[in-house]
Amino acid sequence: MQDPFTSRPTCIRGRTLPDAAQCAALQDDHERRLAALARFSAAAARVGIGTDPDDDLVLWAEDELSLLQSADELWAELASAATAFRVVTPIIPLDVFGFPPDTEDLVGEGSPRLHLIGSGVEASAFMAEDGSVYKFYMPHEGGRIGGSFSFARGIDVVVEAEASAGTYRDLLEKLLLINAVEGMPTEVIGVSPEGVVIAKQTLGERISEGIDVTPLLPAQLIEIPARFLRAHRDHPRLFFMGGRAWFVADTHEKNLARDREGRVRPIDLLAAPWPHRVSAHEPLVVDWLARAELDPRAPLLRPVADEDL
Ligand SMILES: Nc1ncnc2c1ncn2[C@@H]1O[C@H](COP(=O)(O)OP(=O)(O)OP(=O)(O)O)[C@@H](O)[C@H]1O
Numbered sequence: 001m002q003d004p005f006t007s008r009p010t011c012i013r014g015r016t017l018p019d020a021a022q023c024a025a026l027q028d029d030h031e032r033r034l035a036a037l038a039r040f041s042a043a044a045a046r047v048g049i050g051t052d053p054d055d056d057l058v059l060w061a062e063d064e065l066s067l068l069q070s071a072d073e074l075w076a077e078l079a080s081a082a083t084a085f086r087v088v089t090p091i092i093p094l095d096v097f098g099f100p101p102d103t104e105d106l107v108g109e110g111s112p113r114l115h116l117i118g119s120g121v122e123a124s125a126f127m128a129e130d131g132s133v134y135k136f137y138m139p140h141e142g143g144r145i146g147g148s149f150s151f152a153r154g155i156d157v158v159v160e161a162e163a164s165a166g167t168y169r170d171l172l173e174k175l176l177l178i179n180a181v182e183g184m185p186t187e188v189i190g191v192s193p194e195g196v197v198i199a200k201q202t203l204g205e206r207i208s209e210g211i212d213v214t215p216l217l218p219a220q221l222i223e224i225p226a227r228f229l230r231a232h233r234d235h236p237r238l239f240f241m242g243g244r245a246w247f248v249a250d251t252h253e254k255n256l257a258r259d260r261e262g263r264v265r266p267i268d269l270l271a272a273p274w275p276h277r278v279s280a281h282e283p284l285v286v287d288w289l290a291r292a293e294l295d296p297r298a299p300l301l302r303p304v305a306d307e308d309l
């Protein structure tokens with residue numbers, strides 16, 4: 001399929017769910033984009049270019065490096081990493097989606113081809129004629145975008161998690177995680193010259209307000225014992241992906257939607273890599289993390305064999 005705005009390949013259209021092979025390809029696409037950004041970021045750091053915030057990298061113009069790339073190997077690698085990242089994260093002007101040129105107010109000015117369906121702290125979501133959802137994540141001050149968590153040792157809990165502004169990498173990781181937890185299929189379309197990240201998602205139906213969503217959350221999300229972590233966010237969970245532990249939260253009812261088969265899926269979440277450096281001083285947590293990776297239902301305390309009692 002071709003995206004009606006960008007004419008690039010897409011596997012998302014309206015409420016129709018991509019099949020298993022398409023979901024796997026989607027996941028691979030997110031992973032390759034993150035790997036390309038990691039390579040680009042490492043190459044930039046080697047020549048002394050700052051990588052946090054990472055907005056300059058994400059918006060890097062390819063011709064910025066054409067003169068320098070012949071300077072030496074490090075610059076050549078930087079140029080090649082920049083090109084590879086751009087292949088998977090194209091720059092797409094917002095007027096492609098029908099917004100007026102140079103607009104800073106997507107919601108206020110709107111597009112004749114998109115219908116606003118929701119707007120939150122991070123993104124504004126619109127529906128296109130074919131029913132697909134397009135999300136525009138607006139950059140904040142200081143090169144930040146989207147949200148993540150910062151962590152500290154708590155007084156009466158092991159880890160205290162606080163929501164914080166994110167980087168582009170954090171946002172791309174969030175979009176990967178939505179897919180990985182079998183949330184609503186989500187594609188990254190690209191980034192606008194102003195730094196707006198554009199994502200596309202399968203349309204879902206709102207779920208009724210006020211219901212307890214706990215039993216509806218993806219089974220791979222592991223409940224975190226309250227004494228281990230406090231987050232002033234709903235549903236703090238642990239999630240393992242590719243051998244890495246993630247902290248995932250904020251899957252409240254407005255961040256869930258029902259797909260056309262009736263299944264409830266996250267359409268949004270807030271996440272960050274699990275802060276091992278903060279929890280490392282607490283053997284109980286270290287032990288539980290290791291067991292939970294092997295068995296998501298692992299109890300808080302390791303079962304004790306009768307003969308040890
Ligand atoms: N795939 C979708 N299907 C149906 N509705 C959607 C979809 N994606 C977003 N919406 C609607 O748009 C709203 C905002 O989307 P989303 O949660 O992704 O943005 P956000 O800025 O991160 O929100 P917040 O900061 O409030 O959590 C959702 O609460 C929902 O009502």
Ligand SMILES: [Mg+2]
Binds near residue numbers: 120254268
């Ligand atoms: Mg939301």
